[in-house]
Amino acid sequence: MSAALRAGLTRAGALAAVTAAVGLLPWLSGRDPALTVLRARSAEQEPTREALAAVRRDLGLDAGALGLLGDWAGALVRGDLGQSWVSGTDVLPSVLSGLGVSLSLMGASLMVALLVAAAVCAPALVRGARGTVRGGGGAMAAMLAAVPEFLLATVLLIVLGVWCGWLPTSGWQGPVNMVLPALAMGVPAGGIVGRLIDDALPAAFGERWAGLWRASGITGGRIACAALRRAMPALVPQLGLVVVGLTGGAVAVETVFAVPGLGRTALGAAKSQDLPLLQGTVLALLTLGLAAGAVAHLVRGRLLGPGLKDAALALPAPVVAEPTRLRRAMPVLLAALLTAAIGWGLLGDPYRLDTDGRLAVPSFAHPLGTDALGRDVLARLGHGAAATVGVAIAVCVVSYLFALAFGFLPNVSTGAADIANALPPVVVGILVAAVLGPGTAGASLAVALVSWPPLAAHAAALVTETRAAAYLTAQRAIGARPLWILTRHILPAVAGPVARHAVLRLPGIALALASLGFLGLGAQPPAPEWGLMLDESRLYVERAPWAALAPALALALLAGLAVSLSTAGLRTRHNTGP
Numbered sequence: 257m258s259a260a261l262r263a264g265l266t267r268a269g270a271l272a273a274v275t276a277a278v279g280l281l282p283w284l285s286g287r288d289p290a291l292t293v294l295r296a297r298s299a300e301q302e303p304t305r306e307a308l309a310a311v312r313r314d315l316g317l318d319a320g321a322l323g324l325l326g327d328w329a330g331a332l333v334r335g336d337l338g339q340s341w342v343s344g345t346d347v348l349p350s351v352l353s354g355l356g357v358s359l360s361l362m363g364a365s366l367m368v369a370l371l372v373a374a375a376v377c378a379p380a381l382v383r384g385a386r387g388t389v390r391g392g393g394g395a396m397a398a399m400l401a402a403v404p405e406f407l408l409a410t411v412l413l414i415v416l417g418v419w420c421g422w423l424p425t426s427g428w429q430g431p432v433n434m435v436l437p438a439l440a441m442g443v444p445a446g447g448i449v450g451r452l453i454d455d456a457l458p459a460a461f462g463e464r465w466a467g468l469w470r471a472s473g474i475t476g477g478r479i480a481c482a483a484l485r486r487a488m489p490a491l492v493p494q495l496g497l498v499v500v501g502l503t504g505g506a507v508a509v510e511t512v513f514a515v516p517g518l519g520r521t522a523l524g525a526a527k528s529q530d531l532p533l534l535q536g537t538v539l540a541l542l543t544l545g546l547a548a549g550a551v552a553h554l555v556r557g558r559l560l561g562p563g564l565k566d567a568a569l570a571l572p573a574p575v576v577a578e579p580t581r582l583r584r585a586m587p588v589l590l591a592a593l594l595t596a597a598i599g600w601g602l603l604g605d606p607y608r609l610d611t612d613g614r615l616a617v618p619s620f621a622h623p624l625g626t627d628a629l630g631r632d633v634l635a636r637l638g639h640g641a642a643a644t645v646g647v648a649i650a651v652c653v654v655s656y657l658f659a660l661a662f663g664f665l666p667n668v669s670t671g672a673a674d675i676a677n678a679l680p681p682v683v684v685g686i687l688v689a690a691v692l693g694p695g696t697a698g699a700s701l702a703v704a705l706v707s708w709p710p711l712a713a714h715a716a717a718l719v720t721e722t723r724a725a726a727y728l729t730a731q732r733a734i735g736a737r738p739l740w741i742l743t744r745h746i747l748p749a750v751a752g753p754v755a756r757h758a759v760l761r762l763p764g765i766a767l768a769l770a771s772l773g774f775l776g777l778g779a780q781p782p783a784p785e786w787g788l789m790l791d792e793s794r795l796y797v798e799r800a801p802w803a804a805l806a807p808a809l810a811l812a813l814l815a816g817l818a819v820s821l822s823t824a825g826l827r828t829r830h831n832t833g834p
Contacts, residue, residue, distance in 0.1 A: 278538055279328040281531045283321045284691045289531060293341045338532040351536040354518035357428060361517055362502050364434050365441035372446025377453045384461035384483055385476030400447025404767045406508035406774045407811050409440035410790060413512060418798050426514035440509045445498050456487035496552025500545040504680020508771055523775060526686045534690055541683050590817045601638015606784040615800040624806045628796055633806045636784035643785040647696060648766035651704045656758040658708040663715025663750060676706045681768045685777040699778035703768045714757050718750045763817050770811055786810055
């Protein structure tokens, strides 16, 4: 069996497994759906055994797991997503309505992303057209890319919506309601796209054809367009992942701005245990992600042409400028600020209530003020580091171990990795919350399920490279055992670089956990988790904005640390090789 066929079969198997999990949500949830439906239909009716049995018969829940999956799949083929357990209406119109809103928002966000990417890449294009091979705005792009959508949405809501009053902060009445959500989703996406292109352009401008064109008198504009087209085929798959990321970002952004899109509908269905509506919305989100990946593959083949559609048109390593002294010290400075804030906060009690001091302004007794229950914000910030950063370390270790295991089985893991890339952490968090309920364990599992593919791809590349080394061929020739070669040569060559890669992804994992906490899918009250603190403070942001800015600044410092570490990791990989 060829490697391509094995990868295709594993991809189809992973997709079938995810689809089956969605179909089996009523059975996997561990709760009695009949009780939810009975309470939705009549809050006053007693949940007697006979009443619950009647509801189960109506819903078909007494058919068992396989029967339930078969009935759901058969109805799905006919285009029937069932009826909502809460409202009793058909699910399909609700899904289509939310899909239309989400597609409009994603379209506007993509326009914002392209504008941001163009602004980031413009200096590199101008310099390259003039013959200077150097990137332009990589640092700025990295900063924009590291800001999570839910954090940017909250800041935009506070500054432009509440303080300035320039734009509406909720609803979906017209194009003006689209501005703030599109900015919150499009700016980070534009930072990612801009950084990818900015890193690839210097290598394209440094190739021989660019020098020959300049010597032949071809205008700088034509050279810049050709270099951009030259860099795009290798970047298109990454751009597809950016679109997939928009589906996950839409859940948080739609929640912040009360936009009736697909993400907010899915989140509401998960919290109300309306499983048919949750099945339809998650299936639509999964379809959007897979469609984005398929379109990216087709566009890449179109850019390469028929002769190169199966080739890897790789560029040389980007030209990385030597970091300044300030940039080298930036990770240390950011880590020191976070450590100081956390250490100071650990001295206080995060659960001590003071109803007389609710929403107090910052003072010597409470340097960051108090929340709506009179709890010290700085103390909650310090103790919340364990729930935000400590759990992220555990998730990072699990992802690292998964990556090492799957790195030796690339053909088996490819399909699962493709499906995992098509599911943002928020979507997986919604599914896990529907099964296990919201909580830290469920949020950790959700992030771990989607954070291993980049590490596994890195491990697989290192395994392939190490196995092909000449010295290992000599070891096999003299009779070295495969287990000895694996433990003494291959595993040590893979474990170290992948571990450093995992450390670079630690702040991003912490931000993903915070986003689930912000949506109510992670740590639950009264836990002092940063994302949950930011969500709780939104209710009184007009009266006490400092309570929202404190966790926002902590998350911003964490995002800045992610930027600094990723830049250092990029520079190391370019200088030392993969």
